[in-house]
Amino acid sequence: MQDDAIISISHLSKVYPSGFTALNDISLTIKRGEIFALLGPNGAGKTTLISILCGLVNPGPGELKVDGLDVIRDYRAVRKMIGLVPQEIAISMFETVWATVKLTRGLYGKKPDDVYLEKLLRSLSLWDKKNNKLMTLSGGMKRRVLIAKALSHQPKVLFLDEPTAGVDVELRRDMWQMIRELKDDGVTIILTTHYIEEAEDMADRVGVINKGRIVLVEEKAELMKKLGKRELVLELPSPLSNLPATIQIDGLDLSPDGNKLTYTYDTRSDYGEIGRVMRTLYEHGIEFRDLHTSQSSLEDIFVSLVSGNDATDATPGDAK
């Protein structure tokens, strides 16, 4: 049984009728119950991939399974499991919040359940707007309506295509809180975002897509460990003109003004390194008045991945 995988994509490609190749031999497995962040620059193919899984775009060659079921052949069972918050806000402006949420629940073949819908709208702070026409809501509220619609039929898998675009900080925090709760309830969440700190905060695993190819898939913690750089900065009480030649340590640099020493090291390397640096400095009589360390963010990792070398020679992400 496919106990672990909720979505498995193998060798999926997509060429739009215009002749543009939006997805190029994608293989990816999403694990049951995880939060998976799909990162990539504009036009990378994130929305295309999600749209194919949700039935909005015809798939090209390749195999697509959700919970072991074929996306085309068993479309009914598959789609019942899926909720989608699309990137673009598309709603019937003249309808009320309540009517539109009820419509979506109906579309998924679920019996009306006003108690659940009330709870849902309350949790998204939309309850007092339930009789408002959608055109009278603010942009952030409209996005919340989309989320309410996506959750109206209690899906097992939730796709969030840039859910926090145009959403204020407080609301974003609430939204993430809600997503965590969904995860606790066993919902698998796949999200795209351009706010990398979100992926860093939330995701269990991160996938990077660029020019229609999956460039990397990694446990977030693993990724940070593997590609993350740490930096130790030592502030000196008085400027140093240059480092004594007897100090031979890779990654140790003196700032141009001579006030700071920076030591850059891989998080992979063993922590004894720092001790060695400190000891060496001590032996040379170099004092410091303050020190701090910092760690590179997913954003740095991401930028180095997509901007640097060609996508093809990066490690192909294959998570089992």
Place this chain on the structure above:
Amino acid sequence: MNIQAIKAIYGFEIHRTLRTWKQSIVSPVLSTSLYFIVFGSAIGSRMMDIDGVSYAAFIVPGLILLTILVESINNAAFGIYMPRFTGTIYEILAAPISAFEIVIAYVGAAATKSVVLGLIILLTARFFVDFSIVYPLWMLAFLVLISVTFCLFGFILGVWADGFERLQIVPMMVVMPLTFLGGSFYSISMLPGIWQTVALFNPVVYLVNGFRWSFYGVSDVNAAFSLSMIFLFMLVCLGVIWWIFKTGYKIKV
């Protein structure tokens, strides 16, 4: 069969009609009534009977049909065009519904509206014109069949149209003229020689005559043949819709 989904779309569409009842119900009823007053009561009193039916009564089925055709097409076309235009069609495409269910829901809602509208106009006509219906059940059958068929046609139009202009052009430029020329206001037998034959190529002639037959038992063409023509057109529309969903034409890339 996802009955809940059909109910949801159907209810949503009916609600849309009720929300805009002035424009979608009152306005067609009013404009058709004007025809009854002008052509029926005012001019009709100076016209001869046709096939033993007073002129005012003679034009009632044709006028109802004219409204039904235009309204069916417009309403069904808008029903599917708007979600395409605003992007809300994503929900329909992502939902666990088959193409068949989508069509039943959209076309069913539009056809319901057409039938109700037809009946309201029929009642209104009774205020201005004296007439009776020989075969009421056949009348209802024709009304339903014609409504469904032209709602299917409207659905196709709504999928095909890339702008509001195209949406308007078919009902205005094709259906209206064909209906006017299709014997709504006269009997084909009143046309001079060759034009009688030409008229038989106008499909609306069969609709008008079949429908009128159910009212008065008289017709320029055989009623059974009318019925077959309507069925044929319906099958063609169903075929096109089947193809649309199979290929994803204009709704999926």
